[in-house]
Amino acid sequence: MLILQNISYQHENKDMLFQNISFSLNNHDKTALIGNNGVGKSTLLKIISGELQPFSGQINQNSKPYFVPQLFGQFNDLTIAEALKIKEKLTSLKEILEGIVTEENLQLLNDDWTIEERCNEALSYWQLNDLDLNQKMETLSGGQKTKVFLAGIMIHEPDVVLLDEPSNHLDFAGRTLLYDFIKSTSSSLLIVSHDRTLLNILEKTFEMSRNGISVYGGNYGFYSEQKKIENNALEQDVQSKEKALKKAKEKERETIERQNKLDSKGKKKQEKSGVARIMMNTLRNKAENSSSKLKDVHAEKISGISEDLRQLRSSLPAIDQMKFGFNNASFHKGKIIFKALEINYKYNDHFLWKENLSFEILSGDRIAIKGQNGSGKTTLIKIILGKLAVEQGNVTSLAKKTIYIDQDYSLLNQDLKIYEQAQVFNDCGLEEHEIKMRLNRFLFSRNDWDKPCNSLSGGERMRLMICCLTISNEFPEVIILDEPTNNLDIQNIEILTAAINEYQGTLLVISHDQLFLEQINIEKSILL
Structure with a gap:
């Protein structure tokens, strides 16, 4: 079980990256964490893993999660065993089997007598049989580094696993292994990924924004359908606001024209009736104030509708306008x-x-x-x-x-x-x-x-x-x-x-x- 309550994170320059992130991950949950680049998904995983401290909020968890990061450069100087944090256990097991049964070796091993067997099984599953655990991480390709950390899941057997773009460096065969593993594992998973094949394997989708988490009770396909419904409703709201804005502007024009006509009639009537100049100035000032108030009322209404419309438009997806726009006139297919x-x-x-x-x-x-x-x-x-x-x-x-x-x-x-x-x-x-x-x-x-x-x-x-x-x-x-x-x-x-x-x-x-x-x-x- 993993529970986040009102987690916020602030950059060193005091800019708030995100705030009020709250959700829970139950036993055996397999959940996607999606959101636009820069919203803070990787940072949130690092906070949950303990690599970073939140600005505010609280995390409750039964055990420390296992984290598969997106980037591995920081591990280049380590051996595979050191990167996976199993070197001391393996060394202790080896010494104990050689007869060096010290209190320190027993404490380091902590009764984990199957550690070597699990290492062999994990490396075999991820097709890394030819690797030596004492080999430096810098000698591995990006795909191999990813598989090493994925192997660590089978070695450590954690309750909660955090994965940050795990399929990025994997070829088709590696991705197939990853998909099969995700389907079969009993660990709770929280996965940041843009791999939609992977996302469709997961059972729940969290959409992250700077102001919180929206929960969708299904895979990425379900989420996409729900977003289409939301975007269609948003487009209808935009169209409704556009009509309201047009109507408000027409109403403003009609009202001002009507008031101007009334003011003009009143002025002519006053001139014919011989009203004193000082009285005419007073009446004119009253008419101008009345017109000004009318304009202010309509301007305020139009401004409010315009701001609502601006906010609605900013929420609309901008995909349709981003096209290559090439002139295809000279294109000849088939040559x-x-x-x-x-x-x-x-x-x-x-x-x-x-x-x-x-x-x-x-x-x-x-x-x-x-x-x-x-x-x-x-x-x-x-x-x-x-x-x-x-x-x-x-x-x-x-x-x-x-x-x-x-x-x-x-x-x-x-x-x-x-x-x-x-x-x-x-x-x-x-x-x-x-x-x-x-x-x-x-x-x-x-x-x-x-x-x-x-x-x-x-x-x-x-x-x-x-x-x-x-x-x-x-x-x-x-x-x-x-x-x-x-x-x-x-x-x-x-x-x-x-x-x-x-x-x-x-x-x-x-x-x-x-x-x-x-x-x-x-x-x-x-x-x-």
Whole structure:
């Protein structure tokens, strides 16, 4: 059992990251924690794990949770056994079995006589049999590091497990193992993830914002349906407020026109009746005050409706307006733009692929490049881009313009500010106000234009990348995406998905996110 009561966290600069986070995690619960990038999901997991202290609030739990972090660089200098905090137990067990039965060794082992057996079973399950527990973490790939910490769950057998983006560095086979483990484990799980296949395995969804947690009693699919209903209701509220605002403005105009007519009639009547000048000034002042009060009443009403409308609009999803917007007029589907005939590449005098590759890429194709880690997906991309020459076979490339977008969006110059970066792509001579309008459309307001690109989150970089491509407006025949969803939250994955589906050119994608591949209508695959 895990109970959070009114947890708040404040940055060192006194900015409040989130406040009043309250929820409970029951025994055997399997729960997703979702929310936009920057809302504080990872920070909350660190608070629950004890790595960070909250600004206020209280946490009640029966035992210390086991935490699988998103980043592992801090463990590079440790051995696997040290990172998993099992080195002392294993050393004590070894010494006891060798006859060194000291009080210290017995205390360190704490009757955990099956620790070595569990280690072997866990490493075997996660396909890490070839690793030595005394091996340094820095020698491992990102996927292997993730699996090491996932193995720690089976070794420590905790009641509560916290996982921060556990599928990020895993290939398809690793993800399948993770999904099976989540289904079978009896531990309570709280998982931060943008992997919607994983999220659909979980039984409950917590949506986190700066002001609290909204609980949805179902998996991500259920949550999505509920959000659609909420957004439809929100759109209806917006439309209702827009009508109310229009009506209020019409009422204000009619009332003022009517009052002006009455004032004009009264003035003419007073002039005809010969009312004294001083009396006419008094009557005129009264009429002006009356008109002013009417204007104030209507202005206050209009201002209130406008503010309500502004708040409602700010809550609406901004996906539909974020599209590539390329001119597809010159697009011709079906022509050959890349051809590979019996190609292969050598690493250390050994061919990368057991069998030579032969394939064609046609204009308009949507292709996934699949294979386990180390199978040569990135190498093939570099061959298609013309950055590597094949050791064997022939390639023919007819694409006029190809854009490569990796998970770090390295097409962006990290040394530039946002507006400066947008100007780099301004090859069609857009005016300054037009560029700033595009930036606004992609949620970069006036306050963001001078921000350096190196300060942006993964989702912000993705949005800036799409925005820059719309500014360029030069139709790329091929777009290559290399793990584009790895550093994105769900909202930004949906923005990217909508933008890609509007693009009609050729698409090559490396991704382990099966749902993403389905939603961008992948039709073919190259399996390495």
